[in-house]
Amino acid sequence: MTTQTLAPPAHRRARLLPSVSSVPRYRLLVPLTIAFAFLVTQGVVQAVTPFIRQDDWTFLLPDDQPNVAPPRYYNISEGRWLNTGWWWLVGQHGTPTTAALTYALGYALLVAGMWRVLRRSGVRPGPVVDAVLGVALYASCVWVQLLYWPGALTPSVLVGATAIWLLPWAARSRLRMALWLLLSGVAAVLSYPPIGVVLLIFAVVHLRDAPWRQVLAVVAGWVVAFGTGILVAYTLNWIFNQHFGIELASWRQANPLNSVDSLNDNVGRWLDSAQALWRAQWWVALVGLVAFAVGIRDRLVRPRLLRLLAAFVVACGLDAGQTIVTGAVTEARGQLWTWLVAVLPVAFLLLRRGRTDPRAVRVLPAERVPALLLAVLAVVGVLSWRADIGAHQATRVQYAAIAAQATAPEAGDPAVRIVVYQNWYVKGSRDGALMASTMFMAVRQATGGVQPRWCR
Structure with missing residues (x-):
């Protein structure tokens, strides 16, 4: 006996499975969008004719070069042991162009991985809005400031790309997640610590609206892994440099916490740096606040926003703790997580609600506000990249002309x-x-x- 209220099994399966045509379309959308962002931001110009910062030559030339600090200097002053290993295996045998191209490829893979995590977390808008989201993820006005150290920072972007692509696999079990947190946290500290904060934020994003105890367990595990990375760096310095710790460079103006006066001074330093950071990125904060105000009223979005806010608090607390303990201030280019303060809350406004046609190209009414906010981030981010890269390219051309003439x-x-x-x-x-x-x-x-x- 049958009734018309029950659909045939084949029909039910067809409704539950994603559209066959949507999978290839998404796979094509990602590389095309990232390639477009690579071109329109002038990232291709920096990759092909790179401007190299003076302290990056350490990781592009053989050891013992005149007027170039040896790689071991950055081991003792910053704990960059993974960077030294990359230099020994790859960096000293390449050229500035090969280093810049490798960095560009690693960054593209990292952005694609972040985009993939968002899709797996339920952020699946139509193709037009999805493409704008991809450009906004790529065109971070903070990350562009790191392009001029491809020799030193390529290991960190490869660590980030590898970890972000392995995150969905690691999240399937507690043991895998613990291993992921440990390895990615240690590798981030030994290459470029700010990348570890980005990985923590996306680990929280991937948890969706998991119970708070699970979120706090991941945060605690990340803190332990980050501390383990610091311990590994200290131990390596003790073994090879006879110093258990980090000897900060003089230009960082360290002020160790050893008195009430140093505490007051270091707190003031951090407050001044935080004020300067958000004064320069006021529009990023404004977009993030608007998205938060819109999303916090939505029962579907609210749990995600609150968990994301907890990750941001950890990132902010880590930065404050470092400055209060050492007196060293993290420069704006090291605050990679600040761009995500705007991008991720806006992305959460695009959380999938019910069934939508993946072949639909038009922007749905529910997507209009986040689409507008993403467009602001994408356009201003692209303009920031073009301005920053353009200024550095002008400097490169100027110095090259002086050197050629002289x-x-x-x-x-x-x-x-x-x-x-x-x-x-x-x-x-x-x-x-x-x-x-x-x-x-x-x-x-x-x-x-x-x-x-x-x-x-």
């Missing part, structure tokens, strides 16, 4: 000895050191390896 052969004889002079009131400053190092490397590239010397 080292041009006279009477057909190539320059054998090149002397550099710098005004005495600039030479001893940090800015003077940056300018001098950039010029020295421009001369080396223009002459095929001739090392300049200072005017006596």
